[in-house]
Each structure stands twice: as C-alpha cells, then as structure tokens.
Amino acid sequence: MAVGVLALQGSFNEHIAALRRLGVKGVEIRKAAQLDTISALIIPGGESTTMAKLAHYHNLFPALREFVKMGKPVWGTCAGLIFLADKATGQKEGGQELIGGLNCTVHRNYFGSQIQSFEAELAVPDLAAKEGGPESYRGVFIRAPAILDAGPEVEILAEIRVPSKKPIEEKEVAELQEVCHALILISIGWQSVFIYFLQC
Numbered sequence: 129m130a131v132g133v134l135a136l137q138g139s140f141n142e143h144i145a146a147l148r149r150l151g152v153k154g155v156e157i158r159k160a161a162q163l164d165t166i167s168a169l170i171i172p173g174g175e176s177t178t179m180a181k182l183a184h185y186h187n188l189f190p191a192l193r194e195f196v197k198m199g200k201p202v203w204g205t206c207a208g209l210i211f212l213a214d215k216a217t218g219q220k221e222g223g224q225e226l227i228g229g230l231n232c233t234v235h236r237n238y239f240g241s242q243i244q245s246f247e248a249e250l251a252v253p254d255l256a257a258k259e260g261g262p263e264s265y266r267g268v269f270i271r272a273p274a275i276l277d278a279g280p281e282v283e284i285l286a287e288i289r290v291p292s293k294k295p296i297e298e299k300e301v302a303e304l305q306e307v308c309h310a311l312i313l314i315s316i317g318w319q320s321v322f323i324y325f326l327q328c
C-alpha cells in the first residue's frame with residue numbers, strides 16, 4: 129500500500145517528492161475515507177494552527193486519531209510533530225486541536241520568529257549503524273518546535289545543544305524544564321522514534 133501525506137497545508141508536495149525519490153508511492157490525503165487506502169501517514173511541516181483549522185473544518189481529527197490508535201506508522205515533521213504531541217504549549221489564544229498519541233510536550237515556536245530558523249549537523253551514529261548511510265544528518269529547523277519533555281517509551285535518535293540565548297518570552301521560561309528538547313522529525317506506532325534538541 130502507498131504512504132499517505134496529509135495535504136491540507138504546508139510542505140506536502142516536498143514530502144511526496146521525497147517519497148518518489150525513494151521509489152515509494154505517495155498519496156495526498158484530504159478526506160477521512162482516504163486513510164483506509166494507506167499503510168502509513170506523513171504529517172508535513174507548515175503552520176500547525178492553520179492546518180488544525182483545516183483538519184477541523186474537514187472533520188478529519190476522529191479518523192486521524194483512529195489511524196494513530198491502530199498503531200500504523202505515522203511520521204510528523206515540524207508542524208506534524210505538534211499535531212502528534214499529547215500536549216502543546218505556546219499556542220494561539222484558544223489553543224488548537226491535536227491528534228495526540230506521542231507522549232511528549234512540545235513548544236510550538238520555541239526558537240522565536242521565522243528569522244531564528246537555522247540548520248545544524250546532527251550526529252546519528254546509531255541510525256547509521258542500524259540502517260547504513262552517513263553518520264550525520266543535516267537538520268533544517270524552520271520556525272521549529274521544541275520538545276520540552278518526552279515519555280520513557282520514546283526512543284531518541286539524535287540530539288543537539290540549542291544556543292543558550294533563546295528568543296523566548298519571560299513568562300514562558302517557567303514552563304521549561306532544565307533539559308529541553310526540540311524535535312525535527314518523528315514517527316510513532318511501532319517505531320517510536322524522534323530527533324530532538326538538548327539544552328543545558
């Protein structure tokens with residue numbers, strides 16, 4: 129079966145193209161019934177508040193939660209991670225609906241505004257040993273979320289120290305724990321894995 133890519137907003141085209149380069153058929157998902165036709169799902173990066181509004185408008189949340197509950201592999205990139213987190217902070221007034229299923233708390237815009245976006249080289253020795261390929265991975269963090277905490281069942285594949293001077297509001301500091309994690313990509317279900325940042 130094909131891999132679905134939630135195609136409401138954001139970088140769904142780029143994810144479909146990446147799947148194509150891997151020789152995998154990617155299908156754009158916009159309706160609940162389409163979830164029955166795929167074996168795994170990718171939720172792309174974008175703007176999670178807008179994506180959540182569109183998902184709500186199209187009544188997709190119950191089917192998406194069901195898909196996650198079935199234990200099928202789900203991959204979340206940036207805004208996709210926010211969707212999959214059990215809890216999110218730094219949301220717009222009124223909050224936003226989440227799919228949940230990944231035992232972690234994310235901060236939506238941990239690093240600040242769009243101009244605080246950055247790239248960083250991540251060491252992934254365990255992944256390279258298991259799957260082959262290079263020992264490092266270039267991560268692109270576009271107004272990236274951060275994982276503030278994660279449950280013990282979540283396997284961490286890579287981590288990186290964030291700059292000590294964070295563009296974060298005073299009132300939000302209290303929410304942060306001593307160790308903060310920021311995610312770039314995750315999948316849940318069988319392979320509960322994600323890549324995150326570490327701050328001392």
Ligand SMILES: NC(=O)CC[C@H](N)C(=O)O
Pocket residue numbers: 172173174175176177205206207208210236237269270271272273
């Ligand atoms: N690159 C991204 O997907 C950014 C996510 C964004 N910070 C949000 O709230 O949705």
